[in-house]
Each structure stands twice: as structure tokens, then as C-alpha cells.
Amino acid sequence: MTSTSPPDIDEYRRTARAWLEARTAGLPPDPGLDDARAFMADLYDAGYSGITWPVEYGGQGLSAAEERAFQQAASDFTLPVGVFGIGLGMCGPTLLSIGTEEQKRRHLPPLLRGEEIWCQMFSEPGAGSDVASLQTRAVRDGDHWVVNGQKVWTSVARQADLGLLIARTDPDVPKHQGITMFVIDMHDPGVTVRPLRDMTGESHFNEIFFDDVRVPAENVVGEANGGWSAAVTTLLHERVSIGMGAARTERPASFAALRRAAGERGLLADPAVRERLVDLYLRERAFDLLSAKMSQEVKAGIQPGARGSVVKLLLADLTLDSADAASEILGPDTVAHDDEGRIARALAWGPGMALGGGTNEIMRNIIGDRVLGLPREPQVDRAVPFKDLKVGTQAKEADR
Structure with missing residues (x-):
């Protein structure tokens, strides 16, 4: 189905949802690596892996509209595809952008089929x-x-x-x-x-x-x-991929999770708790809308460039704020809350999101330099041969 008319896209979404419902029903509660590989193989055979990637490299050659429809259908399911995220969101797109013809034909189809991580x-x-x-x-x-x-x-x-x-x-x-x-x-x-x-x-x-x-x-x-140019290509895909991936999965300390936990403890009558939850909801909604907009641009062939750092920075701030909200609302129950320990893990994982994929400080430098056009930081080591540098004393990198 390559038409982008609303009836065809609606049918595509319904068909995808029906397939996902049937396929995920047979997944074990805690899918392992073999389960993940088998799921990716079935996803590929069903035509839902590499939806917008070129047909000659194993993709479906469809439009961004089909990709969005599938993501909408998949948003209600927990799919065991996380282990493939770096390949699908960063490495694969890098090869598509700058890889040789041989590299594309050798590596992209096995990646889409879940044969290689x-x-x-x-x-x-x-x-x-x-x-x-x-x-x-x-x-x-x-x-x-x-x-x-x-x-x-x-x-x-x-x-x-x-x-x-x-x-x-x-x-x-x-x-x-x-x-x-x-x-x-x-x-x-x-x-x-x-x-x-x-x-x-x-x-x-x-x-x-x-x-x-x-x-x-x-x-x-x-x-x-x-x-370096190749690395920048990967890093741009990385920041958008991190943000879009987070927007498609429920964050452990999300508004929904904290509202549920607060309700179980009878805390929703407290105006301060309600105000904190509303603030978190608004921040989540703003992030998800920006992430969705960026995703649509990428699928339409519009590269986000340095704006991808905005998504990454907002996600890191949102992750930290969610952890703060959990501790403020639940107090000691943050680490004792049942819910399979997901909220406690979110609290411990919060600082990691501010580091992975580029620190918040680096993201702010990029946004200031490349998005807002502010004066760049001095970079005194860019013209010096590497062998003459004392590693560890170089100026901070502002243009990753």
C-alpha cells in the first residue's frame, strides 16, 4: 500500500494493530534475546521493519505516513525490539547516508530482519x-x-x-x-x-x-x-533516535505511572500532588509533540541537524524531573513502591540520561552555537596536530 490517502492509511494502521495484537499475545512475560530475534524476523516478514527504507536494501519503500501509522498502532504494545534500537536508529541510518553500496546490501537487510545486532x-x-x-x-x-x-x-x-x-x-x-x-x-x-x-x-x-x-x-x-564527519552523521541520528524512542515507550516514572501510584496511596486529594502531576503531564506532552514533529520531518527527508540536541536535552531534563516528582510525591515509597521496582530504577537511572548521548552541557553548547547563533566557545586546539596535544587538557568540544 503506497497511497497516502486517509482510508488506505487507516486500513494500514488497523492491519498493523491486528498483527501486533496477535503476535505479542504469544510473547513470554520477560522476552529474551532469542524471542527478540524471532519477533524482528516476523516483523520483517509482515512488512513492518524498515518501512521507509529503500527496497533494494531490505526496506519496504513506503512513505512517512505508513511509518507514522505503524508507530501509532505500536504505541499500545511493549515490543521486544530495544536491543536493535542502536542499529535501526543510528548505525543503519549512517550506512544509508554514507555507506558504500556493498556495505548497504551486506548489512542493512540482516539488521532489519533481526539477524545482526x-x-x-x-x-x-x-x-x-x-x-x-x-x-x-x-x-x-x-x-x-x-x-x-x-x-x-x-x-x-x-x-x-x-x-x-x-x-x-x-x-x-x-x-x-x-x-x-x-x-x-x-x-x-x-x-x-x-x-x-x-x-x-x-x-x-x-x-x-x-x-x-x-x-x-x-x-x-x-x-x-x-x-569526524561520519561521526557527526551518527550523532545526529542518535539524538533524534533517543528522543523518538523515548516518546514511543512509557517512561517508568511517567505521569501515568506516578498518577497511578499516587492514587493507590490516596494522595490525589492533595492539591500540591495534583499540581506537581499537572506540571509533569504538561512537560511530557510538550516533549512528545516535539518528538513527533521531529520524527515526521526525518521521515519526510528533512534532517534536524543541531535541533536534534534540543530533543535529547529535553528528554534528559524530563527524566530528571520525573525522578524528582516521584520522590516528592511518594517520599520513601519511591524506593519501596512495588510496581516491579520500575519507579525506583527510574530514580537511579535519571542521572544516566543526562550523560548518555552527550551531556546536558554539551547539548546546551550545540543549541547555543548552532540553533540560536550565539558566539561560539574558543577552541584553541583545532589547528594543532593531535600528537602535539596533551590529552585531557583540550578545550571542550562544542560541535559534536
């Missing part, structure tokens, strides 16, 4: 928010590049089959000019993944070590030493 490896222990100060090295050796170094704060790395890595390939030029992006086989024996347990008690992130990992030259994404 992807991660994204940018952050390093010594680089912080200054991503361009990365020290992981890749040295050319014939038809391969040899990678050595470390990455950190990487989501789904333990489950990932492949990943996008940025590494330094020329230390004799300024830091932004000597970086290259690669597709990495996460099953290579030189790749070691170690989980990092956070204060939620879970391991959302991982650190990764590379020891003489040999990467075929054809795995370069974009141009050699042009990896």
Missing part, C-alpha cells in the same frame, strides 16, 4: 565529552587496519554482532582530521567486552578493549581520515 563505539575513558580527542588507534597494514585501544559506555555491546567504531588513523594532523570510522566484527577474538554495573543494579553499559583487531579496508565507512 549493532552497537556504536565512540566514547573513551580519556576523551569524555571531547570525542575528537579519542586515542584508540588504527594503523594501515596492507588490505587491513589494525585497531588497538579502549571504548566505554557502550550499550548492547555484549549482545552485538557488529558495531561502528571511530579510531585515530593520523596523529600528525589536527584531531578532527585524523579520524576514521569502521564497521567492527564484535566476535573478533581481539575484541573483549566487559559489562559495567550501574546503580540500578543492571549493566546498561560496557567497556570494550581492542587488541590487534584486524579490520578489512572495505569496512571503512565514508572516507579514511573523514571519520
Whole structure:
């Protein structure tokens, strides 16, 4: 169905909802990785994976209208697709934008079918928010590049089959000019993944070590030493993807969850509680509307650019505010509330959202520079060869 007339789109939405209702009915209460892969395979076979992606790369070749209709139908279901989010929202779109024809045909169909899971490896222990100060090295050796170094704060790395890595390939030029992006086989024996347990008690992130990992030259994404531009492409997709993904799922400390919890405790008669809930509802609604608008623009081929940082910043602020609202309304019950411990985990996870995908401070710099046109921060190290820099003392990165 490629027509965008209202009757066809309504039918598309109804058909998608009926399929989702039937398929999710057979899911176990806590789906595992095998369940997630099977669900993605069925989603692909039903025509609901890669709805707007080109047909030649495994997509459906449909319009943004069908994509919106499916997301509307899916909003009432909990789908086991989170482990594929980085591939579908960041890595896949990067390959679509700047990958070679061979890379697109090799990697995109398996990604859409759930056969391969992807991660994204940018952050390093010594680089912080200054991503361009990365020290992981890749040295050319014939038809391969040899990678050595470390990455950190990487989501789904333990489950990932492949990943996008940025590494330094020329230390004799300024830091932004000597970086290259690669597709990495996460099953290579030189790749070691170690989980990092956070204060939620879970391991959302991982650190990764590379020891003489040999990467075929054809795995370069974009141009050699042009990896900064490639990284910016991925980061733009990342920020929009984080915001749109959050808008499609119920946040653990959302208005609905806190209203339900407050009602169970007879707290809704308190005017202060009601006022706090109304404030949270308005902030959620504003975020969801902005996220939906940005999603529609992306599907229509309008790239958000630096405006994607607005969505990411608002989500981080909303996550922190939701955690504050939970503690204000529920008090000690925030950590003792039953609800499978979701609200307590949301409280512990709040600070992480202000760090992942770029810190709030970096987001504000980007918004000020690129959206509002404010004077840029001084960047004294952009013309200095990387080998002459003292890593860890560079100016803050304001243009990620």
C-alpha cells in the first residue's frame, strides 16, 4: 500500500494493530534475546521493519505516513525490539547516508530482519565529552587496519554482532582530521567486552578493549581520515533516535505511572500532588509533540541537524524531573513502591540520561552555537596536530 490517502492509511494502521495484537499475545512475560530475534524476523516478514527504507536494501519503500501509522498502532504494545534500537536508529541510518553500496546490501537487510545486532563505539575513558580527542588507534597494514585501544559506555555491546567504531588513523594532523570510522566484527577474538554495573543494579553499559583487531579496508565507512564527519552523521541520528524512542515507550516514572501510584496511596486529594502531576503531564506532552514533529520531518527527508540536541536535552531534563516528582510525591515509597521496582530504577537511572548521548552541557553548547547563533566557545586546539596535544587538557568540544 503506497497511497497516502486517509482510508488506505487507516486500513494500514488497523492491519498493523491486528498483527501486533496477535503476535505479542504469544510473547513470554520477560522476552529474551532469542524471542527478540524471532519477533524482528516476523516483523520483517509482515512488512513492518524498515518501512521507509529503500527496497533494494531490505526496506519496504513506503512513505512517512505508513511509518507514522505503524508507530501509532505500536504505541499500545511493549515490543521486544530495544536491543536493535542502536542499529535501526543510528548505525543503519549512517550506512544509508554514507555507506558504500556493498556495505548497504551486506548489512542493512540482516539488521532489519533481526539477524545482526549493532552497537556504536565512540566514547573513551580519556576523551569524555571531547570525542575528537579519542586515542584508540588504527594503523594501515596492507588490505587491513589494525585497531588497538579502549571504548566505554557502550550499550548492547555484549549482545552485538557488529558495531561502528571511530579510531585515530593520523596523529600528525589536527584531531578532527585524523579520524576514521569502521564497521567492527564484535566476535573478533581481539575484541573483549566487559559489562559495567550501574546503580540500578543492571549493566546498561560496557567497556570494550581492542587488541590487534584486524579490520578489512572495505569496512571503512565514508572516507579514511573523514571519520569526524561520519561521526557527526551518527550523532545526529542518535539524538533524534533517543528522543523518538523515548516518546514511543512509557517512561517508568511517567505521569501515568506516578498518577497511578499516587492514587493507590490516596494522595490525589492533595492539591500540591495534583499540581506537581499537572506540571509533569504538561512537560511530557510538550516533549512528545516535539518528538513527533521531529520524527515526521526525518521521515519526510528533512534532517534536524543541531535541533536534534534540543530533543535529547529535553528528554534528559524530563527524566530528571520525573525522578524528582516521584520522590516528592511518594517520599520513601519511591524506593519501596512495588510496581516491579520500575519507579525506583527510574530514580537511579535519571542521572544516566543526562550523560548518555552527550551531556546536558554539551547539548546546551550545540543549541547555543548552532540553533540560536550565539558566539561560539574558543577552541584553541583545532589547528594543532593531535600528537602535539596533551590529552585531557583540550578545550571542550562544542560541535559534536
